[in-house]
Amino acid sequence: MDMKDVLDGVWSDVSAHLGEGKVADYIPALAKVDPSKFGMAVMTVDGELFTMGDAEEPFSIQSVSKVFTLTLALGRVGEAIWKRVGREPSGTPFNSIVQLEHEHGIPRNPFINAGAIVVADTLLSGHEPRETLGEILSFMRHIAGDDSLTIDREVARSEQQTGFRNAALANYMFSFSNIHNPVEKTLGVYFHQCALALNCVQLATAGLFLANRGRLVSGHTVVSSERARRINALMLTCGHYDASGDFAFRVGLPGKSGVGGGILAIAPGKAAMAVWSPGLNANGNSATGTRALESFARRTGWSIFG
Ligand code: GLN
16 A cells, blocks of 8 residues: 555545634634644554645644543553543533533543543642643653654643633532542643644654554553553544544544544554644534545555454
């Protein structure tokens, strides 16, 4: 298979759809992003890199960060995390609060906002927010193999000023004793992890361990192959919120989206793919990014479903 031909084919499928969807304007700093941007990067387990479009322009990875903080939290507290967060799809939007009352402050999974706020809280315990963010940033730099990677403070501040729903989720879970640190500090960590700025090349590189049985291209182990498999299972079932079933149906690969318009998708044993297109569909997932991955999966024949 010639990957360059595959990407040319993807381009012919998406080029008429650039700018579709709506940028996430509930975070003012994200509303300024040009909706016609499009980038894609494929990093194979052999270390080969293929790119297209704006693959080297950094964007706000937002909820894609939840994959990486979950990885860190599993390393920190192990299976104990599952006492505080579930692993079932929610069937509700990413910022929903409705299930939390019935389920006593235990979020359905680590990829909806409530679940990711609990994960951030586990990383914060025993530390100051600055230290936890330092840990997250050095982990991202390590797995992306790029020390220049940063957090966009303007995006973090913008979300801090407007994050009323996330504040509601965190306060509500605090009342069930499922947030252990001061709510403002936990939210501070969460908003800053969401504001990590990566380009498609860095994101595909950072996600490669999930395609490569827990190892970086260098062979360095990040997690066990069993843990990588389980994170992939969660991405497949929960990575696109109430559109996770639709993403599995159309693309057939584990994936995690963010409201910055990025998606990380994993073809186990083959490659990690990052796409970026800021226009979102009604579920808050990149409209053209999903279309690109659908085309890519069809052209490569890569699917976990055979
Ligand atoms: N920072 C965003 C929020 O909490 C992340 C949501 C997302 O990317 N789906 O609303």
